[in-house]
Amino acid sequence: MKHDLIIKICMGTGGIASGGLDVMHAFRNQLGKKSIKADIKKHCSMHKVGCRGLCAKDVLVDIILNNVKTTYQFIKPYMVERIIEEHFINGNPVLEWVVSEDYHQFHDNQIKVVLSDCGIIDPEEIEAYINAGGYDALRQVMLTMSPGETIETIKKSGLRGRGGAGFPTGLKWEFCSKETSAQKYIICNADEGDPGAFMDRSVIEGNPHAVIEGMIIGAYSIGADNGYVYIRAEYPLAVERLRKALQQARKHKFLGKKILGKEFNFDIKVKLGAGAFVCGEETALIASIEGYRGMPKAKPPFPVYKGLWSKPTVINNVETLANIPYILRNGAEWYASFGTEKSKGTKVFALTGKIRNSGLIEVPMGIPLREIIYDIGGGIENDMAFKAVQTGGPSGGCIPAKLLDIKVDYESLASVGSIVGSGGMVVLDENDCMVNITKFFLQFTQSESCGKCTPCRIGTKRLLEILERISSGNGRDGDIKLLEDLSHDIKATSLCGLGQTAPNPILSTIKYFRDEYEAHIKEKKCPAGVCKDLLSYIILDQFCKGCGACKRVCPAGAISGERKAVHKIDTQTCVKCGACIESCKFKAIRKG
Amino acid sequence: MPNLRIDGISVSAPEGTTILDAAKSADIPIPTLCHHPKLTPYGGCRLCIVDVKGINRPVTSCTTPVTEGMEVSTTNPEIEKLRSTILELLLSDHPNDCMICEKAGDCTLQELAYFYGIRENRFEGERRQYTEKDDNPFIRRNMEKCILCSKCVRICDEIQGVGAIDLTYRGFNAKVSPPFGKDLNCEFCGQCVAVCPTGALTGKMWVTKGRQKDIREVDTVCPYCGCGCSLTLHIRRNRVIRVSSKENTINEGWLCSKGRFGFSFINSPERLKTPLIKEKGKFREASWDEAFDLIVSKLKKIRKKHGPDSIGGLASARCTNEENYLFQKFIRAAVGTNNVDHCARL
Ligand SMILES: Cc1cc2nc3c(=O)[nH]c(=O)nc-3n(C[C@H](O)[C@H](O)[C@H](O)COP(=O)(O)O)c2cc1C
Numbered sequence: 001m002k003h004d005l006i007i008k009i010c011m012g013t014g015g016i017a018s019g020g021l022d023v024m025h026a027f028r029n030q031l032g033k034k035s036i037k038a039d040i041k042k043h044c045s046m047h048k049v050g051c052r053g054l055c056a057k058d059v060l061v062d063i064i065l066n067n068v069k070t071t072y073q074f075i076k077p078y079m080v081e082r083i084i085e086e087h088f089i090n091g092n093p094v095l096e097w098v099v100s101e102d103y104h105q106f107h108d109n110q111i112k113v114v115l116s117d118c119g120i121i122d123p124e125e126i127e128a129y130i131n132a133g134g135y136d137a138l139r140q141v142m143l144t145m146s147p148g149e150t151i152e153t154i155k156k157s158g159l160r161g162r163g164g165a166g167f168p169t170g171l172k173w174e175f176c177s178k179e180t181s182a183q184k185y186i187i188c189n190a191d192e193g194d195p196g197a198f199m200d201r202s203v204i205e206g207n208p209h210a211v212i213e214g215m216i217i218g219a220y221s222i223g224a225d226n227g228y229v230y231i232r233a234e235y236p237l238a239v240e241r242l243r244k245a246l247q248q249a250r251k252h253k254f255l256g257k258k259i260l261g262k263e264f265n266f267d268i269k270v271k272l273g274a275g276a277f278v279c280g281e282e283t284a285l286i287a288s289i290e291g292y293r294g295m296p297k298a299k300p301p302f303p304v305y306k307g308l309w310s311k312p313t314v315i316n317n318v319e320t321l322a323n324i325p326y327i328l329r330n331g332a333e334w335y336a337s338f339g340t341e342k343s344k345g346t347k348v349f350a351l352t353g354k355i356r357n358s359g360l361i362e363v364p365m366g367i368p369l370r371e372i373i374y375d376i377g378g379g380i381e382n383d384m385a386f387k388a389v390q391t392g393g394p395s396g397g398c399i400p401a402k403l404l405d406i407k408v409d410y411e412s413l414a415s416v417g418s419i420v421g422s423g424g425m426v427v428l429d430e431n432d433c434m435v436n437i438t439k440f441f442l443q444f445t446q447s448e449s450c451g452k453c454t455p456c457r458i459g460t461k462r463l464l465e466i467l468e469r470i471s472s473g474n475g476r477d478g479d480i481k482l483l484e485d486l487s488h489d490i491k492a493t494s495l496c497g498l499g500q501t502a503p504n505p506i507l508s509t510i511k512y513f514r515d516e517y518e519a520h521i522k523e524k525k526c527p528a529g530v531c532k533d534l535l536s537y538i539i540l541d542q543f544c545k546g547c548g549a550c551k552r553v554c555p556a557g558a559i560s561g562e563r564k565a566v567h568k569i570d571t572q573t574c575v576k577c578g579a580c581i582e583s584c585k586f587k588a589i590r591k592g
Numbered sequence: 593m594p595n596l597r598i599d600g601i602s603v604s605a606p607e608g609t610t611i612l613d614a615a616k617s618a619d620i621p622i623p624t625l626c627h628h629p630k631l632t633p634y635g636g637c638r639l640c641i642v643d644v645k646g647i648n649r650p651v652t653s654c655t656t657p658v659t660e661g662m663e664v665s666t667t668n669p670e671i672e673k674l675r676s677t678i679l680e681l682l683l684s685d686h687p688n689d690c691m692i693c694e695k696a697g698d699c700t701l702q703e704l705a706y707f708y709g710i711r712e713n714r715f716e717g718e719r720r721q722y723t724e725k726d727d728n729p730f731i732r733r734n735m736e737k738c739i740l741c742s743k744c745v746r747i748c749d750e751i752q753g754v755g756a757i758d759l760t761y762r763g764f765n766a767k768v769s770p771p772f773g774k775d776l777n778c779e780f781c782g783q784c785v786a787v788c789p790t791g792a793l794t795g796k797m798w799v800t801k802g803r804q805k806d807i808r809e810v811d812t813v814c815p816y817c818g819c820g821c822s823l824t825l826h827i828r829r830n831r832v833i834r835v836s837s838k839e840n841t842i843n844e845g846w847l848c849s850k851g852r853f854g855f856s857f858i859n860s861p862e863r864l865k866t867p868l869i870k871e872k873g874k875f876r877e878a879s880w881d882e883a884f885d886l887i888v889s890k891l892k893k894i895r896k897k898h899g900p901d902s903i904g905g906l907a908s909a910r911c912t913n914e915e916n917y918l919f920q921k922f923i924r925a926a927v928g929t930n931n932v933d934h935c936a937r938l
Contacts, residue, residue: 276762278762293758293759295759297655298633298635298652298655298656300657446763446764447762447763448762448763449762449764449766450759450762451740451759451762451764451765451766452636452740452742452759452766453635453636453637453638454636454637454638454639454678454682454739454740455638455677455678455681457740457763457764457766458681458682458684458685458715458764459677460763460764461685461717461718461763461764462681462684462715462717465717465718482714485677486677486714486715489673489674489678492649492650492674493638493641493650493674493677493678494638495635495636495638495652
């Protein structure tokens with residue numbers, strides 16, 4: 001049946017948090033009214049769609065009226081009536097609510113593979129995925145290709161693991177396929193514990209069937225008959241959609257016994273994680289599924305030889321698996337045509353921080369960082385100066401402004417002391433203190449360390465303590481050297497990737513922002529004005545008009561002064577909350 | 593059988609042997625705190641790191657199997673520096689109270705700190721502070737001294753099959769604990785105490801009774817049951833103050849709570865040291881000869897009057913095999929009946 005009027009409402013976690021459900025109810029209520037012509041009701045269909053990336057402009061609503069698409073941004077329930085009235089009935093879109101140029105700029109500079117159906121199809125309807133070409137790849141693989149040929153295609157595509165380490169996916173599958181074992185497993189790693197990362201969550205919320213199809217193809221290739229999706233319980237919407245999708249896939253006989261009539265049985269279980277970052281590490285993840293405390297084990301043996309329940313096991317990231325159907329549908333050459341010599345294809349990044357268009361983006365590997373920040377991201381918020389971008393989360397590093405033209409791929413980022421990692425990208429501006437940012441990441445790794453190995457358990461604690469004393473004005477001569485030495489030793493001796501990479505944020509910020517560390521230690525100053533213990537607030541006599549605004553907002557009663565006379569801040573009582581600065585109309589208060 | 597070189601010495605070891613074990617067989621020492629030969633390799637303390645040619649980072653010798661042609665270096669300035677940092681980190685979170693620690697002189701951590709000459713510590717910082725609780729008569733847990741080697745957790749799970757403790761919490765606050773932070777409530781076999789490399793786990797009844805250097809060891813057999821576990825009594829001033837067991841024994845060094853903690857009867861004032869004969873409803877002390885004479889005369893009398901099958905013998909599980917053999921021989925040959933049994937079947 002052909003619909004003339006299609007309404008698509010962004011219903012990822014971001015869309016729902018911005019009120020997507022209310023907007024949907026509003027459409028339903030308004031369209032249900034008697035005054036709306038039956039004609040419109042009959043030809044109208046409404047769909048939830050997943051994240052299309054630009055969460056900053058939620059709730060986003062697409063109206064496709066007679067094949068013409070109009071996208072609205074920041075939609076609230078009260079706006080719905082007018083849209084129906086003017087747009088649906090009279091055929092005139094409400095221009096003032098239609099997305100602006102930057103929405104298109106954000107999308108036009110991306111290349112979408114993994115996200116190509118996200119935000120377009122209804123993730124809760126398997127038919128929507130099938131109509132968009134979904135499960136064609138599975139059919140093609142199972143009816144026309146041997147497992148070996150499938151693996152060969154993935155190898156040729158150059159796809160590398162998107163979970164962080166960048167290991168060639170085809171090769172991993174090949175190792176596992178060559179193992180002889182009555183039982184093998186494929187696991188989808190949807191733990192996604194990096195702060196600021198929401199790529200995998202959005203893929204599962206927006207297009208769960210692509211992940212499932214990728215897993216089935218992987219299982220067929222390596223000879224697995226059981227699969228697990230290890231997903232954190234903090235992702236309730238993703239879990240719900242995944243479970244729904246699994247049921248639908250079973251109904252359509254893509255999962256279960258004799259899939260597509262072939263001698264191939266495969267099913268997928270969902271295992272909820274309790275939200276430990278370290279459980280994303282593959283051996284810890286396996287321990288967690290087995291019912292043990294999630295702690296990494298020494299490798300070798302690698303999971304492809306001895307994984308879940310000691311059986312050969314392939315573990316792949318969500319994004320890695322979601323790429324698989326598209327690669328097989330469009331061919332290895334097509335996929336390999338994106339990216340660089342060694343980093344093929346596209347990568348999804350979670351662009352956050354001080355960036356105008358924060359959200360989810362997908363770009364070809366090797367794209368210059370500048371294009372991501374300025375063409376897609378629309379530049380820095382409030383026109384502040386760009387300072388650095390932190391990539392790879394707690395395992396990564398900071399790339400300073402002077403390296404803005406670097407290409408974003410595995411090799412280039414590694415060469416400057418950072419990593420692609422799983423795809424977090426936090427943009428920092430001149431108001432960010434690098435010592436403080438680093439402290440944040442160390443707090444994270446320290447509290448997420450599993451405690452098994454000494455350097456990670458105690459070493460990261462000591463790193464954090466040194467950073468804390470630096471940012472509180474108690475830094476000592478030699479602290480930078482101590483940080484570097486301990487970082488080196490922790491990297492060299494830690495058991496798993498968590499500890500081995502935990503010092504990276506320190507080393508890269510010392511490398512590019514050593515002067516900031518020195519200012520904290522030697523001059524007891526925080527140049528960005530962030531570290532509270534190093535700040536003092538003063539009122540500049542020449543600008544103060546004695547209006548008393550600051551005195552009224554000060555929660556600590558630290559400001560004194562007669563009306564119309566110059567005011568003063570008692571630095572002993574001041575709690576450095578910054579309320580006075582915001583209240584002063586005459587820019588008479590300075591922090592430094 | 594892979595052939596390899598460790599510090600220039602040729603070694604061959606069976607497939608699957610770890611570098612640590614291969615080195616041990618060649619008498620090359622590698623420090624470790626978390627390894628135990630009977631437990632699953634752990635790789636937690638990181639002290640046993642070695643360099644392997646062709647691998648760009650140190651590997652833990654306790655978890656890495658040997659391969660043909662492998663070239664291992666167990667000691668060089670970089671490796672020793674890394675080990676020293678690890679020890680410094682451990683000591684930065686360890687109470688500095690070797691003076692009053694039960695384990696002093698027998699503590700692997702203390703030993704390593706001595707050999708690595710660690711006195712100053714670059715990483716002074718917060719230490720974990722815990723209050724001791726555990727209302728049981730056997731095991732004292734001083735978790736501030738715990739270095740998280742997890743030997744206790746593994747022995748409880750893998751050898752004892754009990755799983756009374758596990759690691760809890762994360763990061764710096766990781767801690768070995770019974771479920772929900774409650775008091776220990778287990779079999780109290782004390783296997784965990786036996787493998788603890790520091791003073792974190794000790795026996796409550798040992799406290800201030802004497803350190804390892806003060807004791808004389810006497811090997812004996814446990815009197816509690818027919819298993820016949822080998823015991824080593826730790827004796828100070830002619831009193832048993834502690835019991836352990838050696839690894840190369842029939843029981844592989846493992847003991848149960850009776851063997852390990854049940855030795856206080858030795859010096860108990862209530863302990864029977866001579867036979868007692870009951871006369872007019874009251875016991876009096878007697879000599880062995882007198883007691884035996886009485887038994888012989890009574891048994892003879894009964895047998896004469898009622899026949900040998902009126903007599904039965906029941907032996908104790910606390911007797912040794914040899915004693916039990918003699919007992920049944922006595923009942924069968926001397927008394928003349930097959931009415932003989934033993935309580936260990938119960
Ligand atoms: C501390 C730590 C956390 C990790 N977290 C994740 C994660 O959340 N998701 C993920 O896919 N991989 C994570 N990894 C990487 C996995 O160990 C593994 O390499 C990956 O799942 C393999 O899949 P891929 O080859 O498709 O990338 C983590 C690794 C470490 C050391």
